[in-house]
Amino acid sequence: MSAPLGGGPASSMPEVTAQEAVALVGDGAYLLDVREQSEWDEGHASRAVLLPLSELAERVDEVPSDRDVLVVCHSGMRSMRATAALRRAGLRAVNVEGGMLAWRDADGDVVSDGDARPTVD
Template sequence: MFAESAPAVEVSAVPSEAYLLDVREQDEWTAGHAPRAVHMPLHELRQRAGEVPSDRQVYVVCRSGGRSAQAVQALNEAGWQAVNVSGGMQAWNVAGYDMVSESGSEPRVI
């Protein structure tokens, strides 16, 4: 239901200088994330939305696209310019884009 109302772009359309907001849980973030992403779990978005820039496009990512679609819908309804990254970190990983982990092990998507 959320994915249909949230604007989306393919992972290949995310500009290198984009503000990339990762709304996954801490264990997912620790296992592997885009190097330049900003971590804000979906359940914290309401309280922390003020940290998200409102003067530029926000690209939102999760594991596969469901939670990020919810975040995009909420952000856009509140006045932000946000788009969902289709396929999430799974698509990011398949595309071979850089990932880092917080645990020191090989980055992966969980």
């Protein structure tokens, strides 16, 4: 793992690689997707929970405080911001380096809502 889960001050940015995230989610880790609904609809990890970054401040209480939370977006930029905000709120958030692009490249599952073929481009 790139950084230990949970440890360190809120100013540190713990990260896991996409390969590590795929394995952790397979073991039951909580995966928070902070992309927008339209991006989610095109393709997302099957075990992810959608909470757009634009809604995070109002809905932070929906994020579990009793476990590590892996945070993913499209390429890793929004998830870094979300991870920092969640850590400032006292949550054990960890950024997924490279976002859904890296998740896809690491052979993570990608599903879509509806009949469309799932994509993450």
